[in-house]
Amino acid sequence: MATQILKTHHLLSRTPKEPLIPLYFFSSSAFPDTTSPPSDQPDPISTVTSILTHNRSKSRWSTVLTLFPSGFTPFQFSQITLQLKNNPHLVLRFFLFTQHKSLCNHDLSSYSTIIHILSRARLKTRARELIRLAIRTPGIDNEPTHFKLFELLVKTYNQCGSAPFVFDLLVKSCLQMKRLDGSIEIVRMLMSRRISPQVCTCNALISEVSKCCGASKGYEVYKEVFGVGNGESESDVKRISKVRPNVHTYNALMLCFYREGLLEKVREVWCEMESLGCVPNSYSYSVLMAAFCEEGKVREAEDLWAEMKIKGLEPDIVAFNTVIDGLCKNGEIVRAEELFTEMELNGIKATCVTYENLINGYCKVADIDSAMLIYRDMCRKDF
Template sequence: MAAPTLKRVLLSPPKLIKPNSLSYFSSQSSTSADKPPIVSTVVSLLTHHRSKSRWNHLRSLLSSTNTLTPVHFSQIAFHLKSNPHLALRFFHFTLHNSFCSHNLYSYSTIIHILSRARLKSPAQSIIRAALTSPVLFDRSIAPVKFLEVLVKTYRECDSAPFVFDLLIKSCLELKKIDGSIEIVRMLRSRGINPQIKTCNSLICSVSRYRGSYAGYGLFREVFGSKDNETEEEVKRNVRARPNVHSFNELMMGFYRDGEMEMVEEAWNEMERFGCVPNGFSYSVLLATLCEEGKIKEAEKSWEEMRARGIKPDVAAYNTIIGGFCKIGDIEKSEEILREMELSGGESTCVTLEHLINGYCRVGDVDSAILVYKDMCRKDFRPEASTIDLLVGGLCEKKKVAEALEIMRIAMRNVSFHPSGKSYEFLINGLCEDGKMEEALKLQAKMAGKGFEPNPKIYGAFIEGYMKLGNEEMVAILIKEMSEAQKQQEEN
């Protein structure tokens, strides 16, 4: 729908021609007599001279005349539109040698020529350069002003509709969110819908930088979703149609912001639009349901996904394994893990961390340690929360020495940052065993990591010294703890 509409709206002759518009460029049928001398000379040099000599001749010519204006450049580039690579080289030549003070119109000309030839990457590169140029225009109005000039010059250059998508994408890459939104609104006011992929990128950026509800508001604006619209009305209305990726961006935004109910709302709306969910859609839904503790609904969605012939990816497997581990159903987690491995999938660091969490939840620390050793063999680096679980589980089983070894191995990785919980577990375990010197050394390391002793740490030391009958140290520690608490209250 977009391309025919674009031809009808944008390619119709403009009612008002501004003096610096491309409308007064030499047309394709112009004779050489109609061209300014500088234009004819440069076009001749570019098209008839050998590639090795043309640039030296041009450098000599333009250095002596110094009369190449943006209009001249646009006229020259227009006559080179059948050779877009040469037009691009000429553009860079004028930039690097400062032979032309380019403006928005000359930039638009080369962008259209490149777009017409479907050279999207260099066209977008020039758009980004223009948007970040303080010479061309005030940055606060850059995107909208750029769109206006691209529209005015579109017809003369016989450009391609996706040139406007390139502008929107460039704005998004430069985090010009407001400009991107305004461009989409201006295009839609002319009955033109940007490509779905562009709309999806915009929704993703708005959700990420402005929040998921802002992204949802834009989704409804772009795709025209109404609260009371039935499924039949949705299918019957002619407008931009969202696809599964549109809803994936929407759901991911809500999930990222912790708006779990809205993830399910977006899922239901996807069905209303007749979009078929893919593996990523199910992964987000599964993660949402598992996080909310709705494991039965998650299992139902898991079976539904497989019934539709959608092969789960590793992320989906990890999500459902994590969901069952979270409720302590380790047998079901192991069953799904075996299924994943039989289907050719390989366990990741996340997979094994979920299993460690599951084993620790049911008190099977020995199995958790076996999984941890498997992680080490695969050179996976566990999160601090995983080490907390292992250290806490071992200390609870009075296996403090093993817990210390786990901590030492983890600390060999310079990027590992232990939490205060692991130190608390270890110090408490050492104090219970009467190993006060080791506990003091560990507490010193804990302080070196920026963790101040808290009431639990003081309590562990006090209880340890009480068992040893060291009343003097007990009294000192009680006094120190009291002063520390008082100082915290004052602060």
């Protein structure tokens, strides 16, 4: 059922610079109301909206509680918040008030409204908190709550005047809750309508899948999301997918392959990155140099070091530690000391890893006196 959610929607026309978003013909059916207030009672929607808008902050909450002690339905809450959507902080306070006083049994429809309102105001942290809370809401059928929430977010998108990254927040929240299959499926449904998540969302998805399911699975997700990995050129990538991988995408892939000892795959990802016109940064070089050092190819690692300097990339502590470690393992402690001195002259502070690499290097060449000097320096600096 979830995979069919977006197929019933069209795309809203936007200017070329704006992302495409779902279009839905909105009616009150998006927020079904099963109860109506008795005729002798004040209309909660207009009354509460007026109180929250015009009353002073100290009296508004007590007035609402006095007039509506039995609270509100999720539909009424949604309609009130829609009237207040240009004041998102007030909407959030109203939500917290209904929670604290148990005035509304919130369901996914009321959650979707406030999530949209907080997203359009770029209150992303708060929106993600409510997304996670909504996902934990017990469902009424066998469909996972994150799919049902996604459906409601699509249906109420335009009525709430939301922002496209609300779906990125949903994907990231699912990732944080370890709902990997749901995250992947939501991304697929978005991309089936050529609505591309942000590249940082795609990178987070790839990293989490690689961490939990292995680097090879993460690479499969990468190929699916970006439409690459089968020898496509840079122009092909632009045509296949609206979102393009960046250097952080490739750094994540290389790091995952490196941690699993798949050093040949690290080099393959590097070549793919270059073929697609993505410029590596110092961290990219650090991972590839670490792969070379792991294979004992210290000369190749030093060539990369020189190439990085020629391109104007300043080595960071990760790069220094990587090459120093490779040199120490290869018994080239003099060259390692030279890099250590260069690092200090450049104002880069050594870490515990730096000292451990040097101590191991001196021990490897049986220079225990120098190893003890490094150890004492390490202790003096409170490592």
